[in-house]
Amino acid sequence: MFDDILTADFIQASRVLKVSSPLGEDQLLPERMKVDEGVNRLFEITLHVRAKREAVKPEELIGKLVDISLEIRQGELGEDGLRRPFNGLVTDLEEGPPVTRGLRSYTLTIRPQMWLLSRRSDCRIWLDMTSIQVLETLFSEHGLPQPDIGFLQNKPPAQGYSVQWQENDLDYLLRRLEEDGIFYWFQHDKGIHRLRVTDHQIAWSKASASAEGDDTVRIAQGSSDRNHITEWMRRFSYVPGQRVDADWNFETPNFIPRSQTPSLVELSGNAKRELYNYPARAADYTEMERVGKLRAQATQADHERIKGQSTVRVLEPGRRFNPYEEPHPEHKYEEHVITRITHWVVDRSYETTENQPEYINQFEAIPSRIPLTPHRTTKRPRIEGAQVAIVAGPSGEEIHPDKYGRIKAWFPWDRRAKKDGSDTCWIRVSQSWAGGLWGSQVIPRIGMEVMIAYIDGDPDRPLVTGVVPNTNNPVPYDLPANKTKSVFRTNTHKSKAWNQFNEITFDDATNNEELFIHAQRDRTEKTRNNFTSRTDNNYFSSVGRNAMVSVRNNYEQVAGGNYHLTVGGGFTTEALLPGQLTGHFGVREMGYYLNSTFETSMTGGNYVVECSSSAYMAVGGNKSESIIGFQYANIGQDLSINVSGDSILQVAGDKRSTIGGDSVDNIAGRKSILSNELVKIIAGKSFIVMTADGNITISGKNVSINGEETVTIKAKRVEIN
Secondary structure, three states: OHHHHHHHHOOOOOOOEEEEOOOOOOOEEEEEEEEEEEOOOOOEEEEEEEEOOOOOOHHHOOOOEEEEEEEEEOOOOOOOOEEEEEEEEEEEEEEEEEOHHHOEEEEEEEEOHHHHHHHOEEEEEEEEEOHHHHHHHHHHHOOOOOOEOOOOOOOOOOEEEEEEEEEEHHHHHHHHHHHOOOEEEEEEEOOEEEEEEEOOHHHOEOOOHHHOOOOEEEEOOOOOOOOEEEEEEEEEOOOOOEEEEEOOOOOOOOOOOEEEEEOOOOOOOHHHOEEEEOOOOOOOHHHHHHHHHHHHHHHHOOOEEEEEEEOOOOOOEOEEEEEEOOOOOOOOOOOEEEEEEEEEEEOOOOOOOOOOOEEEEEEEEEEOOOOOOOOOOOOOOOOOOOEEEEEEOOOOOOOOOOOOOOEEEEOOOOOOOOOOOOOOOOEEEOOOOEOOOOEOOOOOOOOOEEEEEEHHHOOOOEEEEEEEOOOOOOOOOOOOOOOOEEEEEOOOOOOOOOOOOOEEEEEOOOOOOEEEEEOOOOOOOOOOOOOOOOOOOOOOOOOOOOOOOOOOOOOOOOOOOOEEEEEOOOEEEEEOOOOEEEEEEOOOOEEEEEOOOEEEEEOOOEEEEEEOOOOEEEEOOOOOOOOOOOOOOOOOOOOOOOOOOOOOOOOOOOOOOOOOOOOOOOOOOOOOOOOOOEEEEEEOOEEEEEEOOOOEEEEOOOOOOOOOOOOOOOOOOOOOO
16 A cells, blocks of 8 residues: 555656656656667667556557656756657557566567558559658558658659559658668657658758757766767778779660769779679669669768767767867767667666666767768569469550550569559560561460560569460460470461461371461562472362462473363463463373463463373363464374264365375265365366356266266267267
């Protein structure tokens, strides 16, 4: 009971440390505190308290903001005095043993709300966003106060395609800020802490309200007095004389982007030492220069550092201060800024009657003329091996490349993917080879499953290395039944039918080897010089409609056996230039089969058909020959003409027949010889002459007239010698 009364008397008024928490006023009594804070780092406060309650539930503190204040100057009676605020989020609560007077000890770990970004990881594509836009987006998604970006001097460029790959939000954000040379620190007020980001030393803060606007700090080496810098050690480090950065841009293959940035720090021999970086993640010379400058600034900040110790409670990260020495005013110090500081505070007033708190800090500082451009220390993720992706594109389209043959694709790990290509980058496609307007060109189509590799393992640099089948896009032929086939089959653009395609297939089945070529519509071949086609066995060519062979010079066909040509319509052979059109057949027999008109036309030259053996022509309809000039036929053996109907021969001039042997006419019916002038039959010295005027003369050495029954001679006058 007595302990409870004493405990109730414990309050934080007039003490060096005060805590305001969701538990209520004076429910937590701070005894010790360690604060580690700095530029380009999250602060961490370790606070040891005594709780007036027997048990503190974790949900009462963890995830909630608390305020801590450090006494700077005591106030008058009844006044609070001047205090420096700290604000943060309780992330850990450690329960300690009971202590005197019914109190229990607890240890609180307090961090910035920005630390919550480390509690969420993701695989995510950030498209066309700057690092500042990423910062604002993530803070908004996590419900954090928006950062102070008012001191940015140069707006960072947007990255067209950036992947957060199996990283927590904090790591991804920090590496984006580091790439753009943006540094940050936290500023505290009661009830809130806010992130300040900048890329320039102009943003270093002035003296805080806790310092009452006074930025001077006294250096008193070895002193134990309050508000003095008791240790001041200036250290210089060797830094390389230059940085060289390079990268590759496929759009400028004849020029490798490279920059050489000299250090602003000149040291003996350091011009010979350089830091070379590849890939620098810069696509052109301008971006390469920007990257090189940022990396050089980060190295410059390593050259000159101050390490010190003090009892000055108003020193804060990112704030300027001017050190001075009273005994030695001739010692001049330039303005500096705190880059890191660790505070230790101890208050034993809850255990002893002596109210003499202990405070000390250790700090690092740099001249305020130098920006604390960060090194790229946050590890970039790497993707080893290949990944699966699905080709993407706008609705209603099937093939969606750009002028380089690049495609869009969405990834199964991307939970936000729209799957239409609008939220991803153009991805280059590996081909079997690529030359100057020559090589191979195969564009993966929307919906196909592709394999993605990453250049240098960089998630921001994907490359399509191949296409793989799946149940939506199976192989062209059933397997393993067609395992001997090597197939390249396309599909008609936007066709829904399975049988509209072009194809080349190599079948290596034993004794059934085959090369199969299928053209869905047109097929075009062009040979700039010789073209040779050889078939060792049978050759068959079928044309559904028309066929045309155009030969600029000579055309020759040689058949070792029979040659048959069947024409269902007209047949025309035409020589357009003076010369000869020759059909030369070294065969035993040649046949033409015509179901309609057969026409041979010769322009300005001779037409010769020569057969070493028989020639045969069968005509299903009429056959007509029109010869303007002379026709000559030379037959080495017999000539046989078989006419199923009438035979008509019309000659405009003379007709002569020369027969080396006998001539026989075998006529089943009648035979008539009609002449408008003269008919003469001559056999050696004998002849018969019939003239148009009606005279008939029969002359011979001996003339015999033999009638088996009757011989009749009628005339007006009969003369017998």
